[in-house]
Amino acid sequence: MRVMLDLHGERDAEYKTNYHHKLRGRIWQALDGSKYDAEHGNDEPLGLAFSNIFPWGDIDEGDSRNLLVASPREGMLATLAENVQANPEFNVGDMPFTVTDIRSLDVDVGEPGTRGVLETATGVIVSLYDHHRKEYGIAADHQDSQDPTYWRPKHTVEPFRDAITDNLQTKHNQFAPDYIPGPTDVDDPLFDGYDLIKTYSLPVTVTEGVELDVVLSKWRFEYTVRDDTHRRHLNLALNTGLGGRNALGFGFINIVERTKPGETELEGQNAFA
Missing domain, CATH: 3.30.70.1900 (Alpha-Beta Plaits)
Known part of the structure; x- marks a missing residue:
């Protein structure tokens, strides 16, 4: 299962290629205080993956960007969605965004023979x-x-x-x-x-x-x-x-x-x- 976050660029910003740690931090901020919080920093697979913020490139104020977050754990994605709906500020280091919409996506490779x-x-x-x-x-x-x-x-x-x-x-x-x-x-x-x-x-x-x-x-x-x-x-x-x-x-x-x-x-x- 996946969720798509629609992002609004709050100001001009350089696209940072080393965004990974900051983006992970914002996602964990959304999971803070939930039942998943105890898994932060352990060595087990979290069942969590995410795309880069796309499309790639430097950001102008008002730009629309997107982020995909995937997990086999529906509850984790639901917790993330609830948090960003209540707290739409979505800053990734020096790249400030606001979440304007979030929606679930059912992605499947297809039936046998596909x-x-x-x-x-x-x-x-x-x-x-x-x-x-x-x-x-x-x-x-x-x-x-x-x-x-x-x-x-x-x-x-x-x-x-x-x-x-x-x-x-x-x-x-x-x-x-x-x-x-x-x-x-x-x-x-x-x-x-x-x-x-x-x-x-x-x-x-x-x-x-x-x-x-x-x-x-x-x-x-x-x-x-x-x-x-x-x-x-x-x-x-x-x-x-x-x-x-x-x-x-x-x-x-x-x-x-x-x-x-x-x-x-x-x-x-x-x-x-």
């Missing part, structure tokens, strides 16, 4: 841990083998594929019913195709006073929904994000193409638009 493409709206952080490195013969970036190695194109797509599937399995274990097999419990892959758009590095404030240089990648993922279990896996990825640091706004994905069974690609794209 073909489509998911695209990353924000960069994916993929950390390769010791078991991934051993399997693929990847040298560690650090002396401590427990520290992750950020995925780069030189590592090839296979460890990226395995790492995002393992990460999604962790989220499945937390948010999906026990009787449904997870993405690592089935033999077929999550996606049919992996098209790398770009890789880049970015300094990110992970908590006040702590900054990391992370390596991110942007992708287009082709999929064909095999069955209802696969549909649940793909929709979970839409609701939680892919890879790590989703609660900082990384790994957020959107459906950019979708063709239902029996439709041509052109019909499917027109219907989706």
Whole structure:
């Protein structure tokens, strides 16, 4: 499930590329005092992902922008919505906004047989841990083998594929019913195709006073929904994000193409638009 926030720019502002920590802070401000407050800062997946403020670019006073927030936890999104309706001031560091509307969106990859493409709206952080490195013969970036190695194109797509599937399995274990097999419990892959758009590095404030240089990648993922279990896996990825640091706004994905069974690609794209 997702909610869309419509934002009104309150004054001219430079679009900050290091918005992640401040935007996460405003979302947690909305969850302050709720039953979710105790989860702030723990190491478990929160089941929360969000887009960048879009469209991208410097802000003029009066501009209209948007923000998408996703979660498999309907109550979390409802708490967020109630708070921003009561407190519409939505400042992201030096970028001041007011929330003018908020609405829910039901986003679904489609019934079995549907073909489509998911695209990353924000960069994916993929950390390769010791078991991934051993399997693929990847040298560690650090002396401590427990520290992750950020995925780069030189590592090839296979460890990226395995790492995002393992990460999604962790989220499945937390948010999906026990009787449904997870993405690592089935033999077929999550996606049919992996098209790398770009890789880049970015300094990110992970908590006040702590900054990391992370390596991110942007992708287009082709999929064909095999069955209802696969549909649940793909929709979970839409609701939680892919890879790590989703609660900082990384790994957020959107459906950019979708063709239902029996439709041509052109019909499917027109219907989706």
